[in-house]
Amino acid sequence: MSVEDRILAGDRLALARLLTQIENEQPEGFEALSKLFLHTGRAHLLGITGPPGTGKSTLVNRLALALRSRTKEMVAIVAVDPSSPFTGGAILGDRIRMRDLSGDPGVFIRSMASRGALGGLARTTSAVVEALDAGGFGWILIETVGAGQAEVEIARTAHTTLVIEAPGLGDDVQAIKAGILEAADLLVVNKADLPGADKTVCALEASLELASGPHQASGHPGQLGQPDQGWQPPVLQTAALLGEGVDEVIDAILRHRAYLETTGGRTGRDRERLRAEVLALLGDGLLERFLGARKDVDLGLELEQVFARQVSPRQAVQSLLSRDR
Amino acid sequence: MSVEDRILAGDRLALARLLTQIENEQPEGFEALSKLFLHTGRAHLLGITGPPGTGKSTLVNRLALALRSRTKEMVAIVAVDPSSPFTGGAILGDRIRMRDLSGDPGVFIRSMASRGALGGLARTTSAVVEALDAGGFGWILIETVGAGQAEVEIARTAHTTLVIEAPGLGDDVQAIKAGILEAADLLVVNKADLPGADKTVCALEASLELASGPHQASGHPGQLGQPDQGWQPPVLQTAALLGEGVDEVIDAILRHRAYLETTGGRTGRDRERLRAEVLALLGDGLLERFLGARKDVDLGLELEQVFARQVSPRQAVQSLLSRDR
Numbered sequence: 001m002s003v004e005d006r007i008l009a010g011d012r013l014a015l016a017r018l019l020t021q022i023e024n025e026q027p028e029g030f031e032a033l034s035k036l037f038l039h040t041g042r043a044h045l046l047g048i049t050g051p052p053g054t055g056k057s058t059l060v061n062r063l064a065l066a067l068r069s070r071t072k073e074m075v076a077i078v079a080v081d082p083s084s085p086f087t088g089g090a091i092l093g094d095r096i097r098m099r100d101l102s103g104d105p106g107v108f109i110r111s112m113a114s115r116g117a118l119g120g121l122a123r124t125t126s127a128v129v130e131a132l133d134a135g136g137f138g139w140i141l142i143e144t145v146g147a148g149q150a151e152v153e154i155a156r157t158a159h160t161t162l163v164i165e166a167p168g169l170g171d172d173v174q175a176i177k178a179g180i181l182e183a184a185d186l187l188v189v190n191k192a193d194l195p196g197a198d199k200t201v202c203a204l205e206a207s208l209e210l211a212s213g214p215h216q217a218s219g220h221p222g223q224l225g226q227p228d229q230g231w232q233p234p235v236l237q238t239a240a241l242l243g244e245g246v247d248e249v250i251d252a253i254l255r256h257r258a259y260l261e262t263t264g265g266r267t268g269r270d271r272e273r274l275r276a277e278v279l280a281l282l283g284d285g286l287l288e289r290f291l292g293a294r295k296d297v298d299l300g301l302e303l304e305q306v307f308a309r310q311v312s313p314r315q316a317v318q319s320l321l322s323r324d325r
Numbered sequence: 326m327s328v329e330d331r332i333l334a335g336d337r338l339a340l341a342r343l344l345t346q347i348e349n350e351q352p353e354g355f356e357a358l359s360k361l362f363l364h365t366g367r368a369h370l371l372g373i374t375g376p377p378g379t380g381k382s383t384l385v386n387r388l389a390l391a392l393r394s395r396t397k398e399m400v401a402i403v404a405v406d407p408s409s410p411f412t413g414g415a416i417l418g419d420r421i422r423m424r425d426l427s428g429d430p431g432v433f434i435r436s437m438a439s440r441g442a443l444g445g446l447a448r449t450t451s452a453v454v455e456a457l458d459a460g461g462f463g464w465i466l467i468e469t470v471g472a473g474q475a476e477v478e479i480a481r482t483a484h485t486t487l488v489i490e491a492p493g494l495g496d497d498v499q500a501i502k503a504g505i506l507e508a509a510d511l512l513v514v515n516k517a518d519l520p521g522a523d524k525t526v527c528a529l530e531a532s533l534e535l536a537s538g539p540h541q542a543s544g545h546p547g548q549l550g551q552p553d554q555g556w557q558p559p560v561l562q563t564a565a566l567l568g569e570g571v572d573e574v575i576d577a578i579l580r581h582r583a584y585l586e587t588t589g590g591r592t593g594r595d596r597e598r599l600r601a602e603v604l605a606l607l608g609d610g611l612l613e614r615f616l617g618a619r620k621d622v623d624l625g626l627e628l629e630q631v632f633a634r635q636v637s638p639r640q641a642v643q644s645l646l647s648r649d650r
Binding site: 283 | 355358359360362363364365366376377378451595596599600602603604606607608609610611612614615624627628631632634635636637638639640641642643645646
């Protein structure tokens, strides 16, 4: 039985091995993935992001269990973790979380440590999500730690993007909120049992109102219909540690999934995501081929001139490209 | 007088205009920048990052004023802000901060909102930093809001990377810390007047000790000397609102600058940064040329096959590349 057939048949060990191959960028992993890709497109991708200290992981665990029990579909969590391979944060995280969710083979958790260049993580995440999709998971929760540019970009390639806030995170919260509002389909104020939760909810609702002016239609793919027919991101409250408010979040997620399906927004987001993936891979491939063909010699010479401030980076690139015509 | 000459002569208005052209990706901006590049390489780049809620902006303002008064060199702040152009967070931020620092033409602040694709922000930031370097600023503080992958990458291209933490930010802080430890030359626990500061300092010091094992030498360019001669990132405490501890941070920054100059680490980091910039621009250029030459026709066809799950993204790219030989 081939690796692909084993994964399609639900073999968890084969799946875990494939994910490792993908993370290590092994060619056999990508070959298997290409065959599996034909079986993707069924999972609903749920991106979850927000600043540290909001209790994201706890809420994600709760959501996974609730989705599993309410929809009976299999649930995978992909935790994109900025921890380095040196310190082993990702592995530790996996173990701690496995304890909560173990015992149910319909729940699968994978932590991914970020390594390599900027953008590489987004590409690997796409590949991992595709493998899980082919593996039969109906829900794939993509949790990004932090609320930086890369994390928001990864989360917003999902079908449904959930942004988590918490009360009293300090003055920077305002800035973070502004940056991710356009990406959010659902806003959740977690730790709602803490003082200040109402204030955070009000601030988010006010920001949403501000953002839902004439500009908003251009903000997010899949919302390009008439503004009054668009999706209004709800602001919900949870206390994930106590399990409070989780059902309401699931309701909203299911509503958003139904909304995307009836409006065609799901197809739009799928195309957007796949287009971005193809362009990123194409850029990688072109660069690799260019550098490989030249055996790095020309590049080294150009770089030395840049280091010596004789030639600017853009001039160096123009010169490299002009010699390649 | 050309734009370049005016900027080299210290004309702030010409500089501000150039930065806007660079942010808008106007060709005349990049042309001027290419000429100015020959006059770069003098500034010390100080990257500052950390999660929201740590009082980063306040500390950055304090550091800018202190560096200005102690070294007499001109100081620029580049605040890389995830706020969207819709909500205008970046502009508002500029105005608020300008009030603190105005009155001294030797201090210049520029906020950059992130727009466009992942990685685009890093490239624009490089260009803005080069323009400021040519403009005669001895210190360029690159402040990234958030502690995501992109932010850490941007901050670590600096000569000196300062990571800010604060007491009691919740359980996610552990994960963030692990991810940025290798990038940090200096760790600062701000809001040290709050309870729990000592605990945060201890946790950081313990993590640093853990990370300074045999692996650490490969973690960061510029630290590739013998391990016992390497730089030991100090953990400092500040209360930026009260102005406490700022002088000690400046001492450490100056020590690190001297350390880099005596060990040759400065050159190493410069080369690393410029190499990454050239490769990113080369990737962009190759992709642009490829798509331009084909007028997007082949790509559209390949994309349709990907959307229909007939061909995987990697197969589509291989097919596009093979027809381009």
